[in-house]
Amino acid sequence: MSMEYKDSTEYKNSTEDKNSGDVKNSGEKKGFFARLKEGLNKTRNNIVNGIDSVFNGFSAIDDEFYEELEEILIMGDIGVNATSDILQRLKKQVKEQHIKEPAACKQLLIDSIREQMQVGETAYDFEKKQSVILVIGVNGVGKTTSVGKLAGILKDQGRKVLIAAADTFRAAAGEQLAGWANRAGVDMIGGAEGSDPASVVFDAVNAAKARHVDVLLCDTAGRLHNKKNLMEELKKINRIIDREFPDAHRENLVVLDGTTGQNALAQAREFGEAAELTGIILTKMDGTAKGGIAVAIQSELNVPVKYIGVGEDMEDLQKFDPEQFVNALFDGKTEEE
Known part of the structure; x- marks a missing residue:
């Protein structure tokens, strides 16, 4: 049985306390390029x-x-x-x-x-179409926070967003995502801990259709009892979306931890066996010595990096800009400096 969290106050108090410093320090915070440059x-x-x-x-x-x-x-x-x-x-x-x-x-x-590292002209078509975005990746890479931040980005573009909290295996994953949904100002469909993730996605897809949602963002489990079960679960979720929402534009974004270098590439290949990957969200690029992985990924997988993360705050996830990345890597200057 799925549960729904609207823009309620259920999670507001804890998230407001936790993030109260964001507003206070926002004036002092460096711009994205400066943080990317520092992180590299x-x-x-x-x-x-x-x-x-x-x-x-x-x-x-x-x-x-x-x-x-x-x-x-x-x-x-x-x-x-x-x-x-x-x-x-x-x-x-x-x-x-x-x-x-x-x-x-x-x-x-x-x-x-x-x-x-060129991304391609059609990489962000999902922003303009009715879309279902499946976000996948192992635990600990920043998958759930990336879903929350992406919801915020799309909401700011005027899109109607719904989140499906289909990571029902990790303790408190739903609560964490509900906090992010609240910050982004979007609704969320979730399930009880240990419930069937595919049933959560089924309910969320039907809610998205009924409410004429522009973008359905699905968080998924990063670990089951074994890798085979995890991959089968992803295939099952994909089949449900294909069957229940055949006209929706599909995106399968894999979240990779930029600090893990070539291991991130191996993870992406494994997930690529269960779902046709359309893009990469590369997180934790603030302070990694392995930032070269951003260059490797597209060539090795023929899948573009679409978003890059350099911190914990909502605005710390942004679209990947090859020009900006190379300038930051080679100590280049932009108008921001």
Whole structure:
């Protein structure tokens, strides 16, 4: 049996107390780009300093020069496939432009990395259509908070949003999500702890249709008794949505922890076996040395990073902007500074 939480005061007191500091300190808080740039300090030390040493340490562009660059990019979690694509593009441009000095092709490398992360024009079509967004990922990556923040983003765009709290296996997951739903100002359909997640999604889908909701956001379990059960549960939920809401635009977003590097990639591949992934939400990018994973993901999975998170507050999740990310990574400047 599912339960519904409206914009009630049920969770308001605790969430208002907990987040009262957000308002007080909002004037002092840095902008998103400044926080992203600060958060990528460790990644910058991991990748950019090494790249600079290659460009400054070599007098000629030769095989050894490219091998050094390759090693630094792979060690920086940019991944084998992405590194190969980036260096192939770089070699082609160096040849076409008759570049001889290593330092002269640094900007070409930066542009090549940026090109590797383009999101695509249709990536955010779900914002304009009646959509069901399934948010998946293991426990501890920031999945539930990402659902709450995404609800806030869509609500601010004037969309009518409903949340389905289908993570019925983790203790207090529903209560945590209800707090986020309250902050975002949206309704939520939930279930008792241990109840069938698919039944919660079934009820939420029918409520979304009846209320003419623009976007239904479904939080899902990050862990069951074993991996096979978890994947089967996701497939079951997908079948219900396909059957009950066939005309809805579908999004399957996997939430990955940016601090886990290549492990995040392995998780995404596993979830990709149970659901056709359409995008990545990359969290905890404030302070990771493995930020290069943002570059690797699209090349390795052919799935774009759509959102990036740099903190705990509602506004700390934003659309992924490759230009902004590369500027932050390579210590670039924007108008904000």
